[in-house]
Amino acid sequence: MRAITQKSFGTPDVRVPTETDRPVPLAGDVLVRVHAASVNPVDAHVRAGALPLLGEPPFVLGWDVSGVVEEVVPGVTRFEVGDEVFGMPLFPRPAGAYAEYVAAPSRHFVRKPAGLDHVRAAALPLxxxxxxxxxxxxxxxxxxxxxxxxxxxxxxxxxxxxxxxxxxxxxxxxxxxxxxxxxxxxxxxxxxxxxxxxxxxxxxxxxxxxxxxxxxxxxxxxxxxxxxxxxxxxxxxxxxxxxxxxxxxxxxxxxLTVEPDHVGLAALAELADQGRLRPHVQHVLPLEEAARAHELIESRGTRGKIVLTV
Missing domain, CATH: 3.40.50.720 (NAD(P)-binding Rossmann-like Domain)
Structure with missing residues (x-):
């Protein structure tokens, strides 16, 4: 699969497109085909080495995901293949959202609000x-x-x-x-x-x-x-x-440090479906421009969110 990997800490240009193995879902997991992944300030801090959440590189950054369930491990009952979902899986552990696929616990996702496309849904979780x-x-x-x-x-x-x-x-x-x-x-x-x-x-x-x-x-x-x-x-x-x-x-x-929480996600999805919560996305960039997305987020001038499409 395509992913954005970094092999060292540093400036945004340490993040480069690569081909890597598709993740394998474990018991309780779903495999999600990522349509969009948003960029957060924590991503830039981890990339630069200022916040050592993921240990030493190489790693794939990102936590915010919106996409479609590609595979369901037997025993998972919350989703079926083809369901549109969004979430913030595994934070602060590695989720690897800057990639074509993410495997994570099913309870770290909920169904995507019908009124939001994948770009805006990806902007919401973290x-x-x-x-x-x-x-x-x-x-x-x-x-x-x-x-x-x-x-x-x-x-x-x-x-x-x-x-x-x-x-x-x-x-x-x-x-x-x-x-x-x-x-x-x-x-x-x-x-x-x-x-x-x-x-x-x-x-x-x-x-x-x-x-x-x-x-x-x-x-x-x-x-x-x-x-x-x-x-x-x-x-x-x-x-x-x-x-x-x-x-x-x-x-x-x-x-406060944010935690994965499907109950909170469901509440956010309900507000979005009611038209009472609307993520604002100022910049939408292709996955391969993750370095540019990091430059923008570090400028601190963005209104709302920055989202990568996959």
Missing amino acids: AGLTAWQALVDTAGLREGQRVLVHGAGGGVGHLAVQIAKARGAEVLATASAAKHDFVRSLGADHVIDYAAGDFAAGLSGIDVVLDGIGGGYGQRSLPMLAEDGLLITLVERGSAELTAAAAAAGRRFTG
């Missing part, structure tokens, strides 16, 4: 599950609460805004000025230009802050939280400093 597990599973976000989403124009952020609105929350969002119209179109009630001054000025009574930026955003967000408010970070998960600062302020703090 970023969508991150937002869902933060806002719903961890924060228990409910109607009438106030949530602040940092980096609302990015992959996780643009889906978090929509999920929060679907839960009935009032949504505040930080984004660059160039993304304000886009973030408003997602349903954000208030959009703040983080580069125009202190984003925290005048803000208070926030029930949940979702921080996917880091670099001091979490610390600066604590004073705006309501009593017993919750700061969730995706980037400073083990920060002793933030833990201590939140405790001293009488606020809650937690870090």
Whole structure:
């Protein structure tokens, strides 16, 4: 099969098209013919060697998949050959999504939303599950609460805004000025230009802050939280400093790492089918241009997601 392999850590051009063996599904697995795979910031960190999730190269990157079931191992009852599925298999273990085929546990996939093509379905799993597990599973976000989403124009952020609105929350969002119209179109009630001054000025009574930026955003967000408010970070998960600062302020703090979850995926699919959740894909590139996709994601200017077609 075709795949994008790297044999060393480094810049985006270490990723090269190769021919490799098709994966063999194990007990409980399905083999999925990949139609599209999305690119996430974690992919670039692993490629560069900054995040050693997969050990030493060679390896095939990627976790987000949308495609068609090609083979079902006897005993798997959730899918049949020909079913259209999407998921985030095996994260943070190797899934090898930048390839023509992926083999992974059947419960790491759900049926693709009928209203999304493979490109948009592939854009949803990792970023969508991150937002869902933060806002719903961890924060228990409910109607009438106030949530602040940092980096609302990015992959996780643009889906978090929509999920929060679907839960009935009032949504505040930080984004660059160039993304304000886009973030408003997602349903954000208030959009703040983080580069125009202190984003925290005048803000208070926030029930949940979702921080996917880091670099001091979490610390600066604590004073705006309501009593017993919750700061969730995706980037400073083990920060002793933030833990201590939140405790001293009488606020809650937690870090989150996304997990494969077919229940959460099914909830995202339901929202998509209802028209309440729409992944935005700014760039669609062929698999062979994975290096270019990494250049784009490292530019940090993308609205929504970048997707590779296979």
